[in-house]
Amino acid sequence: MPSYVVLLGPPGAGKGTQAERISDELGLAHISSGDIFRENLKNQTELGKKAQGYMNRGELVPDDLTIEMIKDRLQRDDCKAGALLDGFPRTPAQAEALGKMLAEWNGKVDCVPYISVPAEELITRLCGRWTCRAQGHVYHEKFNPSKKPGVCDVDGSELYQRDDDKKETVERRISVYLEQTSPLIEYYKKLGVLAEIDGTLPIDQVTSLMLKALKKG
Numbered sequence: 001m002p003s004y005v006v007l008l009g010p011p012g013a014g015k016g017t018q019a020e021r022i023s024d025e026l027g028l029a030h031i032s033s034g035d036i037f038r039e040n041l042k043n044q045t046e047l048g049k050k051a052q053g054y055m056n057r058g059e060l061v062p063d064d065l066t067i068e069m070i071k072d073r074l075q076r077d078d079c080k081a082g083a084l085l086d087g088f089p090r091t092p093a094q095a096e097a098l099g100k101m102l103a104e105w106n107g108k109v110d111c112v113p114y115i116s117v118p119a120e121e122l123i124t125r126l127c128g129r130w131t132c133r134a135q136g137h138v139y140h141e142k143f144n145p146s147k148k149p150g151v152c153d154v155d156g157s158e159l160y161q162r163d164d165d166k167k168e169t170v171e172r173r174i175s176v177y178l179e180q181t182s183p184l185i186e187y188y189k190k191l192g193v194l195a196e197i198d199g200t201l202p203i204d205q206v207t208s209l210m211l212k213a214l215k216k217g
């Protein structure tokens with residue numbers, strides 16, 4: 001039986017790194033909803049064209065269309081052992097639709113690891129980033145500071161904060177994520193498949209805790 005995993009974690013929790021490691025380790029296809037979208041739009045598939053229509057009218061792409069894209073993606077060869085979904089579902093309604101779709105194949109979401117990191121820690125991680133104007137070298141105030149504050153070690157150019165790395169932006173992104181995701185977390189908790197993982201631990205430890213949870217699920 002293929003195994004289906006939904007990975008959850010706020011921005012700054014290291015979800016991307018863990019998704020890569022886990023999918024490699026377990027032979028699962030790493031399916032990011034953003035990638036599927038871009039691919040369907042780029043290749044002008046039927047589904048892509050439909051989605052484009054909604055976007056052109058400034059409307060949200062309906063869940064059933066997104067589900068169709070995911071269904072299509074899950075039928076490719078690299079999904080034989082299963083898949084790790086990243087970025088979808090985002091709401092309990094989408095989770096329900098996904099569950100129904102998998103049930104048609106006698107499958108289900110087996111495990112939902114949630115990489116949990118306190119908001120203050122996420123803010124420290126994400127706000128401390130400074131980028132060099134000349135070549136985009138990236139530093140972090142706390143984890144990887146430049147030798148001279150405000151100056152790039154490599155080329156001596158000025159360091160600045162991208163809008164995405166500014167405190168107001170980061171705080172907003174995190175609170176929006178937590179607000180939107182908490183109903184989804186509750187949904188999967190009730191189904192008994194949620195595995196909360198302490199994302200403040202070292203990266204390797206987070207990986208091994210996730211693998212343990214996935215093998216149990």
Ligand SMILES: [Zn+2]
Nearest residue numbers: 132137152155
């Ligand atoms: Zn530089």
